[in-house]
Amino acid sequence: MNIAKPNSYRSGPDERGHFGIFGGRFVAETLMPLILDLEKAYTAAKADPAFQAEMNGYLKNYVGRPSPLYFAERLTEHLRGAKIYLKREELNHTGSHKVNNVLGQIMLARRMGKKRIIAETGAGQHGVATATLCARFGLECVVYMGAVDVERQQPNVIRMEMLGAKVMPVQSGTRTLKDAMNEALRDWVTNVHNTFYCIGTVAGPHPYPTLVRDFQSVIGNETKAQMQEIEGRLPDSLVACIGGGSNAMGLFHPFLDDPSVEIFGVEAAGHGLTQLHAASIAGGRPGVLHGNRTYLLMDADGQIQDAHSISAGLDYPGIGPEHSWLHEVGRVNYLSATDDEALAAFQLLSKLEGIIPALEPAHAIAKVMELAPKRPRDHLMVVNLSGRGDKDVPQVGDILRGKK
Amino acid sequence: MTTRIDTRFAELKSQGRAAFVTYVMAGDPDPATSLEIVKALPKSGADVIELGIPFTDPMADGPSIQAAGLRALKVGMTLKKTLELVRDFRKDDNVTPLVLMGYYNPIYIYGVDKFLADAKTAGVDGLIIVDLPPEEDDELCIPALKAGLNFIRLATPTTDDKRLPAVLANTSGFVYYVSIAGITGAAAADANAVGEAVARIKRHTRLPICVGFGIRTPEAARAIAEKADGSVVGTALVDALKNSLDAEGRATAKTVNAVAELTAALAQGVKGAQQAAE
DSSP states (O other): OOOOOOSOSSSOOOTTSEETTEEEEEOOTTTHHHHHHHHHHHHHHHTOHHHHHHHHHHIIIIIOOSOOEEEOHHHHHHHTSSEEEEEOGGGSTTSBTHHHHHHHHHHHHHHTTOOEEEEEESSSHHHHHHHHHHHHHTOEEEEEEEHHHHHHTHHHHHHHHHTTOEEEEEOSTTSSHHHHHHHHHHHHHHTTTTEEEOOOSSOSSTTHHHHHHHHHTHHHHHHHHHHHHHHSSOOSEEEEEOSSOHHHHHHHGGGTTOTTOEEEEEEEEETOTTSSOOOHHHHOEEEEETEEEEEEOBOTTSOBOOOOOSSGGGOOSBOOHHHHHHHHTTSSEEEEEEHHHHHHHHHHHHHHHSOOBOHHHHHHHHHHHHHGGGSOTTOEEEEEOOBBSGGGHHHHHHHHTTOO | OOOHHHHHHHHHHHHTOOEEEEEEETTSSOHHHHHHHHHHHHHTTOSEEEEEOOOSOOTTOOHHHHHHHHHHHHTTOOHHHHHHHHHHHHTTOSSSOEEEEEOHHHHHHHOHHHHHHHHHHHTOOEEEETTOOGGGTTTTHHHHHHTTOEEOOEEOTTOOTTTHHHHHHTOOSOEEEEOSSSOTTOSOOOHHHHHHHHHHHHTTOOSOEEEESSOOSHHHHHHHHTTSSEEEEOHHHHHHHHHTSOTTSOOOTTHHHHHHHHHHHHHHHHHTOOOOOO
């Protein structure tokens, strides 16, 4: 495909929510007025210095930002190549980057007078972040989670319930993240009058991909300033894992117009790209699901296929529309890591740095293990450590002991 | 352009009665039985047929229609086979309007232009695509109108007066008023609230207005038919079909009749309605 290079990679979307051919607003009429309201409310909030100031206050004192940019000395020595920095999003309150976006959306919901919050969750990190902020602001919280994920991410289910949220196990379809999103949309259609849908990733109908990206861009903006302070220059490369792609977009977006920065997104290759996987760009093509046009895993009839990843947070047959566009214009390189590669990276980082990563960013670490040795010692590589691995300890423990 | 939909509503208007619109899922529980069911609908009193296109992720549908789609997909139903079903139906029936209802992705993947040409040839009269609001009219609505198919839009309780003109702008055939904010097969619609909503929409359009979501019984179908130009029933028919299946989800000797009998009872309800004065 021959696609013209834009003057800026940061100007999207257009007024109809399109990034190239991707994005848009493919939703039922019942939801359309709400989505237009949300767009209006977000535009007003963005222009309101009080909104930003209030958010910055919570980011600092409640979330614990800025998150450190940490030089991973022993991982760097081990790989004998690029100098590796970890953006420590796993140190945020609730244990992942998800809280950055949830804080923004909950503050928007409050501005819009919505008292009931719904969310979908895969690994449970977005659900936990949503349950946390609903507790903090006294809002009703309902989290939809695929029954398969409820099973494999028990620690997060317990956390959500302790925080006062109602967790609804979803039995329809493949009983994972995509079905949780279907069910959340069905709830939203039914409870439009009082409900705010807090989407966890850079997907869904416009304006969600944009507002989630904007709330997550704090990751990249901090990284830029921190690297300037530590090394006096820009990083040379960025690496992040991608399910829907919010942690990756948050890190990447502030750097898109810095041409010297190489950018790598890592999808979940599951059992391998010729078998069951969750790599929408590597193994999918453009289609329409959950309110947007984007790369999707599907069959010849346009039926959505089951994704598979060891990581519940990456187990989704689509990807955010802006990633699809960045792939087509060639600004970001999309790679993939298998379950086994992610497991190996999970163990390596735990043993070398004393940091147990979530299985999601373990996919990014797996590609760092390939990319870093091929780069010179003065190459600065940043990897987004988007979540901590506590939630995965029981599952990985079982796998390593040969139980599963 | 006059489609079978326009002709049928004009006939009904001259008879002074509302339309009975039935929904079933194409290929449920298998393609051959599904064809027999679709053929039985007009004979049992259906005035308009909505035929669901199976999709893995039907975001606006409740459990019954979700399950119907999965049953159809399990036996290998596709959009191509759905069009074949329409073509087979048209061999015996060239007057009953038939509308395909579903989600955009299977059509997008089939190819919009090819789909519209094949649908027209097969004998499809109109389309209801749940996830294509007016904001996305360039995708399928405008090309469908050019190809001579009606594009029937959903109006909902959240569609206010300010938004109605945009929703109605490229709508043709009829307007489908979704009587409740919710998914198919959910709570029952309140006939009085529906009457007010229909009156509100009528101030913006001369198209017939059919009402669906939440109508399950002949009594409810009649109550709605007294307030609108048509009553749509889907989930109740899909449930009747499902209840006739064997333990493995396969058709039995009762399946076609189960749908036909409920259709006849509902049609009696609609035909008994006293039409509100225009």
